[in-house]
Structure formats: C-alpha cells, structure tokens
Amino acid sequence: MGHEQGPAAGGRKGAAVDQARFDGATDLGQACRFCLRRGAALFRDLTDEELTRFGQMQIADLGFLPGEVLYRQGDPGQAVYMIRDGMVKLEQFLPDGSQRIVRLARGGAAIALEVLLDGDCEHQAVALQPTRVCRLPREVLLRIEGETPRLHRQLMAFWHASVSEADTWLTLLSTGSARTRVARLLLLLSEEGESFEMLSREDIGAMLGITTETASRTVAEFRRAGTLRPVGVRRFAVDRGALAGISGT
Amino acid sequence: MGHEQGPAAGGRKGAAVDQARFDGATDLGQACRFCLRRGAALFRDLTDEELTRFGQMQIADLGFLPGEVLYRQGDPGQAVYMIRDGMVKLEQFLPDGSQRIVRLARGGAAIALEVLLDGDCEHQAVALQPTRVCRLPREVLLRIEGETPRLHRQLMAFWHASVSEADTWLTLLSTGSARTRVARLLLLLSEEGESFEMLSREDIGAMLGITTETASRTVAEFRRAGTLRPVGVRRFAVDRGALAGISGT
C-alpha cells in the first residue's frame, strides 16, 4: 500500500490541486477489512457474506497531500469520505470572504455526510497532512443502507461524532481567552500519541477565531515556557499538565 | 389543545422545575397527525397503516415554561424530544463551571438525538419560551426504526439539522466583533415572523461568547439607532437591512 509523495500542492492558496496522488480502486470487501482492523469501520456490522456481496462495488481509495482539496463548498454532493489516515480541515466561508475552520477530521471520521440527503457539500475539505480516504459514492451507500438496516446505527454514530465535535469546538475552542483556546487546541491535537504535527498559525487562527499574530505570539510563549517543545520538523510534544492548568480544567 | 400556564419556574436558577405544566399522554397517531400539518414530522414518511399500528405506543405530550429544564447534562438518555412549539436552549458546561449555549432548538427540531446511541444527555435543555414537545422514549423510536427503514432518512435529516445549526453558530455567532455577532443573532431570531421575543442579556452573552455587559451595550446601541424597536413586552422588530449591513452580508 505504498504511495509516492510529490511536493506539496504549490502555488497560491485556493488553487490547490484536486487530484489523487496515490490511489487504487479497490472493492468494498478489501477496503473494509482494512478499516475493520482500525476498529472504526462504517461497515463493521455487516457480515462476511454481505461484505462479499457488496464487494463488487467500486470504492475509490484516494490519497491527498497537505493543501490539496477533497471537495469545495457548494460542490454537488457525490460521495461520502471516510478518513483512513491523516487529517482534514473543514472550512466554511462567509459571504464577506472570511472563513472559519469548523472542524478537524482525523482517522476514523466520516465527512460530507450531508450528501446522503441530496445536498451540496457544505464545507470545503482540505488535507492538512498526507491523508488517505475511502471515497464512497452516494448511490453505493444508499443502496447498501436500503438492503441492510444494520448500517443505520453506524451512520448515526458518524453523525453523532460530527455534532459532538462541533459542540466541542463551540465550548472549548470558541470560549475564553486566546491563551486558553490555544492551550485547549494543543491538548486536543496531542491527545493521541506522544507528539503531533503543528498547524500553521493561520489555521490556528481560523480555528480559534483569533488573528495569526495572536496565535503566533501565544505559541511562542508556550515554547519559551517549555510547555511546548519541538521534537522534529513541525512536530511538537506538550506538557499536558501545564496546558490543562491554563485551559481551566 | 388548551394548556394552563402557571407562574414561571421561580426560585434560583439551576433549581428549575422539571415538570410538565400542560401534558397529556397521547398516541403516536394523534401526535403525528398534528405534526404532519406542521410539515416537519419525524414520521411523515410512514403510511397511515403504520401510524395506526404504532399508535398504541404512548407518546408524552409535554409543556414547559420559560426556565424549566427538559433534561440535564449527564442524565441517562431516556427519550428524544421533538419541539412542537416554542424555543429551547441547549447548553454545555465546562469543568470550570462556565457554560456556553451551543444551540437553539425551535419548532420542528429534534433534541437529545444522542440517546439513540445509548449515550447520556450531552447538554442541558432549558425552555426559553412556553414550549410544547413530544417526548419519544428511546425504545419506541428504536423499535419503529427497526421495522420501517423509512424512518432513517428522517432521522438523518434531524442529525443533519443539528450539525448545520452547530456550524452556523461557529461561523456566524462566534466570529467577528461583538457588534457583528449580535447583529447576526438578531437576524436569526427575526427570520421568521415580524417580531420576536428578546432573550436575556445573559443568554445572548452565553451564545456569542461575550459578557452580559457587552451584550447589553450593543442591544442598547441598536435600540438607540432604531435598528431594533420594541413592539410589545420583550418583543422587538428589527431593520433587517441595517442589520445585514452590520453583519457583513
């Protein structure tokens, strides 16, 4: 399952490449047996027999590099994406041109669920890290759902995850001082694994509703305090205790 | 369908009465035929035959007065609530005791959907106006869902509405200056009907992530400018054009 990586999508922002770098069409059975191992599969409740039966359907297995766009706000809804690995930001644009990142999707998450309701894509999805996804065409999901009701519970679980994530952003990342918000964001980013890949100051700002300068200053402050220390290129480890204190928990 | 109204839930906040003022157990068929008229029914896709069949199940038809609590954060999930009329705020508490209102639910909305996944209630739901709801026990919904897959699409629509609402709050009500946020909130509140019932300054603050003082000052400013004018007790009408300008649309 190796994948070659080209240079990051270059050029001015907004003109990112919407193209897979490493991709292979695969059948549902394969894709899901992989996901099953990860314990967050959409089809975990399907029997082997069903997996085989639906295995004929073509599921695209795509890769995106940082900066590449999975889909844009307003795109006609064609497919749901399951994140297998990596990280994607979902952003929404306001009429005045400003934007806000409303969610991060990491491994195990489903995005663009709204297309199941015949809607257009409500966000723009952009990879923040090298990301692998399963692209599940709407028709495939709807057909499977029609045949095996067991899928519903899983779908609801993904909807629920979206709502919970959104609520978390409202309560944790949009409340309190800039310092507090950055601390809470770092806690979230670092909650799985020893270290994590730092986001751009601009993205941090767009997530927390603060300016990039304030984001920069706050991150710099945490670095000086030793609360945040570099452990590689763009990778950092945090002092969870200190951050928890700052975040008011 | 008359309902008596007692005095508002008195006493200190947080000790609100969790009790119905006007309630009548009814059967599913009745409840839904009412909701069907409103065009936002959970069961709209069920046939008459099915409605009658499930009609045996007892659905509670409850009423709440402003300040009364429908359920608390952490309560064991027992039922989903369909708002028939009125307005409910969903609030989430942070460990440090502060709170944030993450959503408003008005007529046609479903709240506490998370109990369908065997979870506890994730918010505290408090009526802001005299509110009528249908209380649908989890078992009832799950059983109906198991028998008629048509319910799924409706449920997904409600999940979707929750996510969309949350995203709106992030982009519209948690971004920009206090003035801008208040303007956008007033636009949302006034989007159906000529006038609307004003919220307390404290609630406005908890929705927008600003202090009650700032909320008060901004509302007062809009009143002085004539952008917001009183048309009754706690009821106001707005100059939508002016607000749209301020909100940057």
Add this chain to the structure above:
DNA sequence: CGTGGCCTTGAAGTAAATCAACACCAGTGG
C-alpha cells in the same frame, strides 16, 4: 543569491472585559 511564504516581534490603537454603581420592575411583606 535572490524570492516568496511563513513566522516572529514590536509599537500603537482599540474593542471588549472588568469593576462598580445605579435604575427599574415585579413580587413580598410590613
């Protein structure tokens, strides 16, 4: 070696929080 993209940092200006006082009203009890 230059160029452009991010990040950092400083100085100045400003919006909002904070602290504090008071007005207003409905309800309560003298």
Add this chain to the structure above:
DNA sequence: CCACTGGTGTTGATTTACTTCAAGGCCACG
C-alpha cells in the same frame, strides 16, 4: 399603601487583551 428585596438591565470608568499595522528573520526553493 409603602418600604423592602432580588433579579435584570443599563451605564460609566478603568484596565486588559487582542487587533492592527509594520518591519524584519528564517528557510526552502528556484
């Protein structure tokens, strides 16, 4: 009836945190 009370809203003065504007540093890349 009036005086009291508590809750809510308003307003002012002050302080603080964040934005804004501006400059320069660092690094990957051509």
